Amino acid sequence: MHAIRQHALGDPDVLVLDQLPDLDPGPGEVRIAVEACGVHLLDTTLRRGETGGPMPQQPLPTIPGREVAGVVDRVGSGVEESWLGRRVVAHLGLVPGGYAEQAVTAVGTLFPVPDHVSFPAAVAAVGTGRTALGVVELEPPRPDDVVLVPSAAGGLGWLLVQSAHAVGASVVAAARGPERTAALAPLQARLVVDYADPDWAERVRAEVGAVTVVYDGVGGEVGRAALELLAPGGRQVMFGYSAGTPTRFDSGDVVERALSVGWSLGPRMAALPGGVPGLAGRALDRVAAGDWEPLVSTYPLADAGRAHADLEGRRALGKVVLTVER
Template sequence: MRAIRLHEFGAPGNLLLDDLPDLSPGPGQVRIAVSASGVHLLDTTLRRGEAGGPLPLPELPTIPGREVAGVVDELGEGVDEAWRGRRVVAHLGMVPGGYAEQAVTDVGSLYDVPPGLNDAEAVAAVGTGRTALGVFELERPAMDDVVFVPSAAGGVGWLLAQAARTTGATVVVAARGAGRTAKLGELGVDLVVDYGRPDWAETVRQRVGGLSLVYDGVGGAVGRTALELTGPGGRFMMFGWSAGEATRVGTDDVVARGLTVGWLGQRMRALPGGIPALAGRSLELAGQGWWRPLVSTYPLADAAVAHADLEARRALGKVVLTVPR
């Protein structure tokens, strides 16, 4: 099989396409002929050799990636023959191996890809979608809320904006740059702002007043400004910091203004059914058209380009590597 391996920490160009032996599933496992592999911002951090986040630095060489979709083409001992030939999607968990033409995983990790959903969209739904659904379930908007999604051109933010719209709330979304904000116009929300403009906060104040619920996946200065725009009694849910640092929150923010500030973290696991249920439900909702992932695809061999575009914020939505079948 062909696979992208990282032999040395550093630049995107360190991701190289290698020829490796085919994989064989063990007992209770299946092999997937991969057609789509998810790329996460965390993958770029690990590639650079920077520790932090939920995953330790891998031993090298390593095949990055943890989300795959494709067709089951080989079964391990004890696996029901009915799985053979099924189109599936899986999150490999805390182990790497996704950027490849084959992947092996436990049969219990598999989800059927809903009809009408392509494999790249399924990859987005099983990983990015479960995060977005967890955020939404933990802080669901009411009809009178003014919801702000400052990372709406990313995979999670794009889905959160769609979910917030279903509640009847006023929805404000943001991204940096004219090209990305133009894409956000497709969401049909109440207001789109460019947080690369110095007057974006004033635009929000003039158009909708204060915010009452923020889904913060950006952090840094943008997250801090969104926090200051949040009115008394508002909710501020953090699920990431693509800017490089989490939003700074002080005691005065919480006490003086009565804000509720939350961090996604392990709270997702406490929801009914935990993370597996969120992944399954996200796929189901995507199959029903309740929400639809935004995906940017790259050939497997162009993994280095995909990493560079993701780091430079040139890619829209979930970045996915594809393998022709």
Template sequence: MYAVRLHAFGPPENLRYEEVADPVPGPGQVRIAVGAAGVHLVDTMLRAGKYGGPMALPDLPTVPGREVAGTVDALGPGADPQWLGRRVVTHLGTVPGGYAGLAVADTARLHAVPDGLDLPAAVAMIGTGRTTMGVLRLSALGPDDTAVVLAAAGGIGTLLVQYAVRLGASVVGAAGGPGKAERVRALGADLAVDYREPDWTGTVRRALGAERPATVVFDAVGGEPAREAVRLLAPGGRHLVYGWAAGGPAEFGAGELDALGVESRTLVGPALGKLTGSPRALRELEAEALAAAADGSLVPAVQTYPLADAAAAHRALESRGTMGKVVLVT
């Protein structure tokens, strides 16, 4: 098979598209002929050797990627034969191997891809979608809320905007660039702004007025944009952090959030599963996300690249030049 392998930590150019041996499924596993593989910002950090999160850097060489969708083409010992020939999607957890023509996965992690849902959309929902559902569950978002969504043109951001609009909440979508802001406006946000513009929060305040202050900030950006967004919140507001594309989370001084009357929660990695209530929470969130995509209530935005162009996908993601979930297709 062909796969994308990393032989040394460093720039995107270190990702090599090359021929490698076909993987063999072990006990309780299946092999998937991959049609779509998700690309995550964490993948770029691991590739660079600069990831400081809960996962260890992989042994090299490695095949990156932890989200795949495709068709089961082989069974390992003891695997349920019902899976053979079925379209499936899975999150591989901390085990890499997704940027490949073939990948192995435990049957306990598999979901059948709903009829009518294509593989890139399915792979978007298995990771990005599950995070969205978890953040929404913990946000207690209601129709009376005014939500500010940072990175609103991203994979999670577009889903949050769609959900909030359908719910009847007031929605401010903040994105990095005029083209992205236009995409957010098309999703139905009440206001779409470019957070790279000076005084973007002043634009938001003037649009909302004193009678409709922000009550929740969904934050995937961090840094100064997040600090500015938090200052839009009324006392009692919620700041929910699920990423920091700007390079690091927003930093607040001692007692600063208390003085603002704001609650801030970080929902990253294992914390998301723990905070949603049970060891099975992540799998439940995956199922919810796939069901929402299947019935059309949430439509993932997907930007695809050929598997062989994984380096280009990483460059675009790191430069924040993408919209929606980045997916490699075979």
């Protein structure tokens, strides 16, 4: 099989296409002929050798990636042969191996993928989709809310905008740069703003007024400006900081303005019904039902380095997915 391996820490060019022996599933496992594999921002930090986050550094060389979709083509002992030929998606957990033509995982991690759902969309569901669903289940948008999504052109933000629209909330969608803001047109938000514009927050205040919910995956100065747009009693839900630093807030923000500010990741999300796997399954159900339409940017497996560079440079739109040609 072919796989992308990382032989050293560093820039995206450390990701190289290697030929490796085919995989064999062990007891209770299946082998997936991979059609699509997800690329996560965490993959880029691990590639650079930065610590932090839930995933540990792996010994080099390593095959990055943990979200895979494809067809089961081999089963290990103890696994029903009825799994053979089925379209599936899985999250590999703490051990990577997704950037490859084959992946092995326990049968209990599999989610069947309906025929009408593409493999890239299935990957988006079990990756960014499960996090987006956790965010909205922990802090649901209401019909009377004005919701600001600063990362609306990302895979997570795109789904959060759709979730807010679905309940009748008013949505302000924000992204960085004219190309990304132009891509937001299908979302039909009440207002679209470019947060690279130094006056973006003033424009929101002038055209919309205060907002009541911020789904904050950007952090930094953008997250802080969004926080200051919140009406008294508003809620700011943080799930990442693509700007490099978390949103700054203190007790005065919370007490004096009666704001609710907090993180949605970690134990809070794991405590939801079914835990993180339950979120992945429900997110896939939303995609299958047509309630969510993920935004996906696809790259051939061999172009994993370019996919990383585009993700880090905020040039990619939506969920970044590597595809395997067969």
